[in-house]
């Protein structure tokens with residue numbers, strides 16, 4: 001239980017300080033919008049603030065984290081801390097109505113209530129409007145925490161009624177540490193932190209057989225290209241295209257090549273940084289010795305141009321074949 005604070009303090013130091021100050025001054029507002037990618041501590045932060053409102057032995061208005069009230073809030077079993085999450089694809093108006101009905105009763109154990117709305121951007125217009133009315137009648141005894149990864153999808157009217165707090169992406173190192181806790185191998189984590197900022201997305205990708213195979217194909221393609229093998233051109237047709245089948249896949253294919261080239265460039269210039277492919281560091285070291293920095297930069301430029309082409313609706317196989325030829329030849 002005590003760990004939650006250390007974790008939040010190191011994950012989101014600025015927000016932690018800001019909220020700590022607000023709690024000490026007893027100046028919490030009635031609606032917060034916590035915005036940021038998954039895995040950045042939004043829910044834990046909401047629970048920590050909520051605990052301060054129910055704590056039996058608060059220290060300077062901060063939660064003690066040890067009393068039964070704190071413990072129940074943090075374990076998400078407190079009857080006056082109500083959580084709403086999408087029912088299927090959306091948060092429906094009935095769910096908000098229920099929440100408001102709940103609100104109109106006095107708290108089960110006191111007057112204080114806390115609402116935590118997960119994926120708040122998934123509220124239907126009806127649900128959002130219904131919630132608006134609640135936010136428009138601020139009641140000193142209720143606080144709502146709206147959590148979202150997609151602020152731009154919330155109605156402006158909702159945004160204007162909440163205090164917005166932006167949760168920063170985790171640093172690559174921090175994300176790496178979190179993935180290690182989830183028992184991902186260093187090899188998996190190293191690649192994933194270069195492809196996403198989101199802890200949740202990284203974990204999902206690590207379990208995705210398609211992605212695991214994709215990353216192998218990407219690296220194999222890279223090796224054939226740097227070895228200037230003519231087969232790498234055929235490889236596009238025999239291995240790349242059958243596996244990478246839609247726009248997101250095409251972009252990932254390019255990103256996998258880009259990351260390998262960046263690893264080589266970093267190694268070439270002896271930049272100390274986490275490699276995307278640490279398991280191949282020796283091979284990458286050998287490649288780094290074979291190429292000039294200029295040639296490597298040129299290759300990266302070709303890949304970036306190819307990525308741009310793929311973002312618009314250009315034939316993927318054509319782009320892949322062309323970039324392979326340019327890279328082998330260059």
Ligand SMILES: [Zn+2]
Pocket residue numbers: 054055056057058063064065066067068069070071
């Ligand atoms: Zn307590």
